[in-house]
Amino acid sequence: MVLLSRVADRIYWAARYIERAEDAARVLRSFGDVLADIPTSGSARWNSLVAVAGSDVELEPEDGSDERPVVRYLIADPEHSNSILNTVEACRENLRTCREVLPREAWQTVNDLSIYVRATAPTSIGRRAREAFLLRVVNDSRRLDGVLTVAMTRDAAYELWRLGRYIERGDMTTRVLGVRAATLLQLPPGGHDEFAEVRWMSVLRSLSALQMYQRASPGPIDGPDVVRFLLFDHHFPRSVAGCLAEIRSSVLRLPGNETVMHMLERADRELKNCRPHADDGAELDDAMDRVQLSLAGLHDALAARYLRF
C-alpha cells in the first residue's frame, strides 16, 4: 500500500502528540499523589514539572502555592504548545488529514477526546476535577492504540505510528528521570533525603511502572535499581531499552532504512555506555541529556528519510 510522505509525517506527529498528552497526564496524576506524602513547605513545589514538558518557565505562585499555575500551564494553557489542550488538538489536526489511512474508530476516538478536552480543560485545574480529566486523557490515548492494534493493517503507516509513539515515550522516560535528578541536585552536598523512597515510587508511578518494577525487583525500592529498570529492562515497554527495541522492529519493516538504522545503533550504544550513579543528580542529569540527544538524532534521520515531502 502506498504511503505519501506527507501523510507519513502527519501520522508520526499525531502519535507523538497523543503520547505527549498521555505522558503529561500520567506525570501530573502521580505528582499530586507524592506531594500529599511529603510534608514540605514552600511555594514552588510544582515548578520542576514544567521540565517534563520541555520548558523552563518560572510560574508565579497564586495564594502561596504554584500548584494551580503549573497545572494550568500543563493542562489548559492555550499559549503553551505542549499543554494537554494543545497536544490533543495537534493530534486531532494531524489525524484529520489522514483519515483515509486509519480505521474510522481511530479518528472518532481522538475527535471525541478533543471535544471533551476543549470543553473541560479550563475547569479541570482543581484537584478533584483534575483527576477525572487526566484519567480520561490517559484512557483515550490507550483506547486509540487499542483500536489501531486490533484494526489496522501492519503497513508502513502503522509502523510510523509506532515510531512516533516510542520515540516520544523513550524521550519522556528520560525527562521524568531528569526531573528526579533535579530534586537530587537540590539536596545539600552529602545530604540525605528521608523521602527518597517515596520520590522514586512517584517516578515509577508516573511511568505506570511501579507494579512491574516491584515484580522485577522484589524488596524495598532502591534508587539505582529504579534507574536500571527504567533505562535497561527491555522487557518493560516504557524503559528506554524497551522503546529502542520497539523502534528497531518498526524500522526494520520500512523500506530503505539504512540511515535510520545507523542512528538507531548509535542510540543503542549511547544508552549502553551510560551508567549513571542513581544518587548523583549531576551524573543522572547529564546521562539523560545524552540519551535525549541520541533520540533527537534518530528523529532527524527518520524525518529526513520518510517525512520530507
Next chain:
Amino acid sequence: MSRLDALGLDELRERQRATDLEILTMGITFTVYSDGENIDRAWPFDIVPRLIAGSEWERVEIGLKQRLRALNMFIDDLYNDRRIIADGVFPAGLLEDSENYRPECEGISPKFGVWAHISGSDLVRGGDGEFYVLEDNLRVPSGVSYVIENRGVAKRVFPELFERQRVRPVDAYTDELNKMLASIAPDGRSRPQIAVLTPGIFNSAYFEHSFLAQRMGAALVEGADLTVGDDDCVYMRTIHGLERVDVIYRRIDDLFIDPEVFREDSMLGVPGLMRSWKAGNVGIANAPGAGVADDKCVYAWVPDMVRYYLGEEPLIKNVPTYRCMYDDEREYVLAHLDELVMKPANESGGYGIVIGDRASPDELAHVRGAIEADPRNWVAQPILQLSTAPTLVDEGLEPRHLDLRPFVLTGANSYVTAGGLTRVALTKGSLIVNSSQGGGSKDTWIVDAVPAPDGAPSQSQSQSQSQSESQSQGAS
C-alpha cells in the same frame, strides 16, 4: 409520517439531540469561512426523512442520465467540431464570452467523449408536483458524502422505520465512482492508482474529499504531493519514492490545477498536469473545461441539446428561463423584476441571486444596473413555489422548503444515486438551502412498496407518505 407522529414530539426531539451529538463525535463536518477564520462545523441534519416513491424516482433517473449524456456531447462538441454552433442551435456569441470555456482544451477528446464524469444537478419540485432541474453542477459538485453519512445516522435514529419499508440503499455510490474512475485510466494500466486531489484542510468540502478517498482506498493528495516527470506521467511522493498516478479525481477548480497553463500563482495545482493529461498519461475527472456547460445561461439551452444530440424529448424539464442577452427577454425581465429570481451566470453556492419579491427597491435598482451592464451574464426565472416537507424546528414539526441534489456518474455507462442530498431551509418561508447560509439536510428515502406476505402488493406506504411532502401555499 403517521409513524413519526406516533412517536411524539418529545421523543423526536430526544432523538434529534442524540443525533446531533453523534454527528459531532463522528466528526461529520463542513468548513465555513467566517471572521477571517475557517471553522469546522458539525453537519446540520434534520432527522425527519424525506420520502419519494420508487416509481417516480425511476423516471427522474432516466431523465438525469439523458440530460448528462447530452451535456457531455455538447462539451465534447464545443472543444472539437462545434457542430451545434454550425447548425445554428447554440449561439456562437455565448461561447466567446464564456468564463468557463478553456481554449487550452480544444482538440482533446477524453475517453468515452465524457468531460463531466461526476455531476450534481439541483432539482426542485414545482407547483405542479413535477421535478424540475434548477441548475447543473459540472465542475466540482459536493455533498455526496453527506448523503451516505446521513443514511448511516438515519438507520440508527429510526431502525423501526427501515424494518417496515424498503428504502433503496445509497452506499453503492463510492463503488460506482471507483469503477468509473478506474475506467478512465490510460489504456493498458491494470489496477490503476486513483488519487483524490484536494486543495487541503481549509476547503469547505475537505471532509468529503477525505471521505471519498477512504471509501475508495484512493490516495488523498494535495498539489505538493504530486509531480509530473520528464516522461509526462504524474507521480506522487511516497515513502517508497515516486509512484505513478493513473487517475485524478480533482476537487480543485480547473483554473488552479496547473500553474504552467492556467493561473501561475496557484499553489494548489501540479505544474505539468495538463501536459500529462493531453498526452493521455493520466485521466482527470472532471475534465478541465467541463465547466463550460455549467453556466446558468448555457443551462437555458440544455433542452435543445437533448433534442439536437439525442433526438429525444427531455424527460426532466428546465425551469422557464429568460435570457437577458436577448433584447425581448431582457425587456420582460426588467419590467418584472419583482416577480422573478435574477441569477448571475457563473456564481455558485447561492451567491449573487436576487429574489424579486423579497428584495428592497435599492437591491432591485442595483440588479437592474448589473443586468444592463452585462446582459450575457444574467438570467431570470419565475419565483418557484418550492415544495416543503415536515421538519423538526423549535416550533415542532413544520413545513420547510427543500431541494434535492442527486449525483450522476457518466462514463461508459451512467449511474444515478438513489435519491440524493436533500437540503432544507430551516428558517420559516426561506428558500435558501445552502449549508453555508443556514440550511440543513435530510436523509432522502426512495421507497418501494413492500409486497404483502400473500404476494399481493400491500397498500403502499410510500405513496401516502410521499404526499406528506407538499406544496407551500403561495410564494410567501
